[in-house]
Amino acid sequence: MSKLLLNLRNVPDDEADDVRAMLENQKISFHETSPSIWGVSSGGIWVTEDADFADAKRAMADYQKQRGARARDEYAAAKRAGTAETFASVVRAQPVRVALLVLAILFVLGLMALPAILLRG
Structure with missing residues (x-):
């Protein structure tokens, strides 16, 4: 049975693309659901095989650490440059x-x- 790896509500396109690429690189099968017409659900990326879910969660945790560090570095650079919002x-x-x-x-x-x-x- 499929398990939800990433809810796509308020997820930027580049992050969703990165997660898709990460799953493809790890050879983890997944599928994606699109948002509902009425906005009730926002879609998601689902891991197809239960056996792959633990690996997907580990890969996702590593990705999120890297993305968080990159975002903090970009913010610090923008702050030093005086361009931070x-x-x-x-x-x-x-x-x-x-x-x-x-x-x-x-x-x-x-x-x-x-x-x-x-x-x-």
Whole structure:
């Protein structure tokens, strides 16, 4: 019976391609399901053979360690170069979006505080 190795929700295309290539290099049989039309499921990469699942998990753990180290190195390099994304750079690039998000947060906080305010008065 197939076992899910990677849920593809919010997975970048390059990462999914890397996982597919890793499985092919390891000669691990897999298949992929596509996202549903209604967005209920996001698709996934499934290991076909139960006997291969432990090997696939080990290979996936190694891949994730390497990808995490690479991402940390890239972020550190961007930080040293001054090109890393900061809150201030996001505000400069998308001021309307940031303002709307702040207003939405304040609105939700107000709704959460409303019962306490009404019970007090």
